Amino acid sequence: MDIFAFVQKKPAEQVLEGHFALAELPRMIAEKAPGAPDEGGFQWRLSAADPAETKPYAAEMPEVKHFLEVRAEGEVWLECQRCLKPYKQRLEAGTVFALAASEEEADALPILEEGADVVVGSKDFDLAELVEEELLLAMPGAPKHEFGDSECVRSGSRKVHRQQKQDNGAEAGGKPHPFAALAAIKQGKTSK
Numbered sequence: 071m072d073i074f075a076f077v078q079k080k081p082a083e084q085v086l087e088g089h090f091a092l093a094e095l096p097r098m099i100a101e102k103a104p105g106a107p108d109e110g111g112f113q114w115r116l117s118a119a120d121p122a123e124t125k126p127y128a129a130e131m132p133e134v135k136h137f138l139e140v141r142a143e144g145e146v147w148l149e150c151q152r153c154l155k156p157y158k159q160r161l162e163a164g165t166v167f168a169l170a171a172s173e174e175e176a177d178a179l180p181i182l183e184e185g186a187d188v189v190v191g192s193k194d195f196d197l198a199e200l201v202e203e204e205l206l207l208a209m210p211g212a213p214k215h216e217f218g219d220s221e222c223v224r225s226g227s228r229k230v231h232r233q234q235k236q237d238n239g240a241e242a243g244g245k246p247h248p249f250a251a252l253a254a255i256k257q258g259k260t261s262k
């Protein structure tokens with residue numbers, strides 16, 4: 071897609087939506103559980119970012135003319151680390167990014183500790199790659215069935231049950247909101 075033409079539209083008209091099948095996202099296929107079906111895919115949406123949300127970024131990066139938001143959600147089969155069986159994991163990803171007109175412009179932008187990623191635009195912009203990158207960031211660190219899923223059993227051992235309880239406790243107590251976790255990961259990132 072021509073992302074420069076996209077940002078020339080009125081902000082309210084800067085909306086593009088679609089669906090990527092898993093087969094279109096090679097790095098996601100690599101994450102898929104072995105032997106699991108190739109089904110699944112992701113709805114995505116590219117839009118002008120909410121100016122109220124990007125105000126702080128715009129103050130730090132006055133050179134940037136366009137901030138965009140990309141979101142994606144869908145399901146992929148992952149291998150459960152507890153029982154080693156495939157299970158369907160729902161992923162929700164999203165970010166706001168600053169659109170740079172060229173590599174040079176991107177390099178000249180300040181690196182913000184808490185700010186928008188910088189993405190270099192092009193007339194032949196690879197949206198699938200961008201969506202895929204966000205989905206990879208949204209992947210769980212330790213993929214597993216939800217606690218209590220009857221599918222998720224190893225041949226009856228009490229030790230396993232105790233382990234499951236501990237896992238669950240850790241999630242209930244300290245699991246950050248997915249987008250908060252994403253933001254935390256992205257703080258370490260500068261530009262791409």
Ligand SMILES: [Zn+2]
Binds near residue numbers: 151153
């Ligand atoms: Zn499992």
